[in-house]
Amino acid sequence: MTIVIAGAVVFLVRSFLFQPFLVSGASMEPNIQENSYLIIDELTYRFSEPERGDVVVFRYPNDPSTFYIKRIIGLPGEEIDVGGGSVAIDGDVVGEKAYLKDMKTFGNVHMTLESDRYFVMGDNRPNSYDSRGWGPLDREFIVGRALIRLYPLAKIGLLPEEEYSMNQ
Numbered sequence: 225m226t227i228v229i230a231g232a233v234v235f236l237v238r239s240f241l242f243q244p245f246l247v248s249g250a251s252m253e254p255n256i257q258e259n260s261y262l263i264i265d266e267l268t269y270r271f272s273e274p275e276r277g278d279v280v281v282f283r284y285p286n287d288p289s290t291f292y293i294k295r296i297i298g299l300p301g302e303e304i305d306v307g308g309g310s311v312a313i314d315g316d317v318v319g320e321k322a323y324l325k326d327m328k329t330f331g332n333v334h335m336t337l338e339s340d341r342y343f344v345m346g347d348n349r350p351n352s353y354d355s356r357g358w359g360p361l362d363r364e365f366i367v368g369r370a371l372i373r374l375y376p377l378a379k380i381g382l383l384p385e386e387e388y389s390m391n392q
Contacts, residue, residue: 245281251346252293261375266368279370294354298343306333306356331356
């Protein structure tokens with residue numbers, strides 16, 4: 225009976241609260257390295273909406289069997305402009321230096337996000353396939369936010385919420 229209860233608890237926790245995630249690819253470097261082992265919080269977005277700067281895991285819209293990890297840059301209803309090495313939201317250049325480590329943002333994108341759509345990008349802008357390439361992310365594809373890094377052991381702990389200011 226104890227094994228059945230333990231199995232049920234593990235199933236419920238993994239299905240509705242937290243889920244492990246192994247990062248594949250370099251799109252979030254240097255902040256989250258390839259092969260990092262993360263715990264994803266699936267509960268928070270059941271009660272609140274994703275916020276700018278959140279690092280989220282989601283199902284890739286063009287192949288929902290594939291999972292991506294990116295940072296939320298634009299929120300529903302906002303006008304996004306990528307060009308000249310920077311990002312502007314509703315006409316204001318976004319200050320991203322805290323987590324970009326002086327990388328430039330490549331691309332030329334202009335769009336207004338509809339309801340329940342987000343603009344996401346990897347922190348490693350030159351090596352990230354993201355909303356600049358495939359468009360906005362529908363809310364329904366977001367699995368949860370990156371919460372804890374378990375590996376590499378030298379960087380174990382809660383993932384910090386990087387400062388994301390609208391001014392540079």
